[in-house]
Amino acid sequence: MPLQRVRFAEAVPEVFRASLQDIRREQEVPAEFPPEVTAAALQAAQNARLPELDRTDLEFVTIDPPDSMDLDQALYIERSGDGFTVYYAIADVAAFVQAGDPIDAEARRRGETLYAPDKRTPLHPPELSEGAASLLPDQVRPAVLWTITVDATGEMTGVTCERALVKSRAKLNYAGVQKDLDAGTASESLQLLREVGKLREQRELERGGVNLPIPDQEIVTSNHGWGLEFRAPLPVEGWNAQISLLTGMAAAQLMTKGKIGILRTLPESHDDLRRKLGNTAKALGIVWADEATYAEFIHGLDPKVPAHAAMLAACTVLFRGAGYTAFDGQVPERSGHAAMKAEYAHVTAPLRRLVDRWAGEICVALSAGVDVPAWVRESMDEIPKIMDDADRRAHAYERSIVSMVEAGLVADQVGAEFDGVITDVDDKENTRGIVALTKFAIEGRVTGAALPLGQQVRVKLVEADIAKRTVAFELVR
Structure with a gap:
């Protein structure tokens, strides 16, 4: 599910720093990587298993927050007849990490990257996640390359998934890309990102899907004490997210057709949740018409309006109960994601989320028509539990941080x-x-x-x- 991110406009005050340390102790958040894991990462960085296919001709770019160095995804889009071809390169962690090695064992213990206002606790050692495996600019990198064709209405018409060498041309940030798009100076690929992103948003609305544009919460100081401000996501963040969602749906399509995979699933929400969110809307002065669905209500919210931003943060409860379902053979009856209104898999963030490495391996094999690697089949039943535990830890960590900030505000x-x-x-x-x-x-x-x-x-x-x-x-x- 989406997480609420809290950050401080200036240095984190001492009273909050002490509490953050307490939270990490209580939640047993991992500290530094053990020496043997760091040593293994340094060795792996020098001995990557490189693919034969070379697609360094594609002019990929990454789009992330300015301070991000763990770059999972690089994008290039071109027009193809009346439609589009989306090339999405995903960092190939499996080119560096092998099942059972020290990096793999530590990653299974951590599950996912954790975020706090004062530090990030990564899934993989920075020698890989911010170095050799990251899709940094002007560096040739091994990647899992998704090639997805989309028609003029935004519907997916085809997908392949294969290993390839890629090279990002630039490390871009959301504000810079949005500025270039608004000024008309963005590259053709980025202009097509806007076009495809808008088409995918329309398809999402038509199927009743929900993709929360979660605002960042920023703590600001003034003569009157602390205050809370919401930073609304830029439109390009939503368009970029749509490419990730498209890829996750393409992965789910490969998995269900191949009858093996790990899906991200979510049951339908219940009436009590609608009632609680309706009461929250009332508290914030927002009208939620009785006949409006979750999707219609959420699509009508403007994250630039503070009350709407707070409502979007409250709506993260819609994703509570999400989990992972592994299958090898019959596709499970409950294979859908209620918020997406589609089948969906996590494959686009392997530097920050463990399950994506397994899911990526499955999709590469299925796309090539070869057997899924034995190490994946032998361990895939363990992954849902590992990820469920990691998600619970991440949510508890997030909730503790938000509660700390709320207490500080008053x-x-x-x-x-x-x-x-x-x-x-x-x-x-x-x-x-x-x-x-x-x-x-x-x-x-x-x-x-x-x-x-x-x-x-x-x-x-x-x-x-x-x-x-x-x-x-x-x-x-």
């Missing part, structure tokens, strides 16, 4: 009263529940007699503890 206002809406109750007497404040994008525990679910209330802040990461209220009226 830490100096204990005793003050606020307007809010009761978004959930968790006991039969309706004496304990959750309140969403109207003024801040904050939810907290609330106690009181007969909490009125879904109704406007007045509450008093009784606790805001950064170290404990708790915010608590009492019902006033």
Whole structure:
């Protein structure tokens, strides 16, 4: 599921740094890589298994946040008749890592890269993830190359997946690409990214799919203390995400046709979730028409509007319950992803997510019509559990950080009263529940007699503890 990212506009204040260290200890977030893993990574960087196919002629570029060095994906798009050909190069981690080696063993222990405002805890040693395996500019790299054809309406018409050597021409960032697109100075490939991205967004809306444009939460300081601002994603971030989603759907198509794979699955959401999110919308002053679906409601939100940005962050609960389903033979009955309204697989972030290495290997084999490697078949049943555990750890880490920040935003206002809406109750007497404040994008525990679910209330802040990461209220009226 999408994660809420919190960052600080300036240096992380000392009180938050101490709490972040506590969170890492509590969540048992890995520290540095063991010496044997670093040594293995240095050795692997010098001994990559390179493919014969050379596609360094394709003018790939990467598009990421400016400070990113773990570059998983490089993109090149060209027009093909009335449609398009999308070339998507994915870092080939398997060219450096072998099943059972120290890097593989440590990656299985970690599962995925973890993010915090003050540091990133990578899945693979930086010698690989930010060096030899990363699709850095002007470097020839081994990659899993996806070639996907798309028609004039944005529908996928064909896919191949193979190993190839590639070379990125430039390390671009979202703001720079958006500026060039708006000015009309972007390359033809990037202009086609906009065109294909918009077509794919339309296809997503028509099938009822949801792709949350999660805003970053940035903590800013002023004379009045700390404040929370949301940074709305740029349009190009959505178009770029659509290429990743397209590739994940292409991977799922290969897997289901070949009757072997690891799918990303999500069951349909339940009525209680719709009710809770509806109450959150009410707290934020957003109208959610009774007849509007999740997709219609979310597509109508503007992440540049602070209340809408907060609503999008709350809607990440729609992805709770997502998991991984491995199969070798019959395709499972529940193989779809409810938010995507399609079958889907994770294949585009192997530097940061373990499962993508397995899924990529499966797709390369299926596309070539050869047997899936034995090491993949022998271990693929373990991957869903490893990833489920890693996702739980990532979500707990994220939630702890968000709770810490929420406590900090109101830490100096204990005793003050606020307007809010009761978004959930968790006991039969309706004496304990959750309140969403109207003024801040904050939810907290609330106690009181007969909490009125879904109704406007007045509450008093009784606790805001950064170290404990708790915010608590009492019902006033």
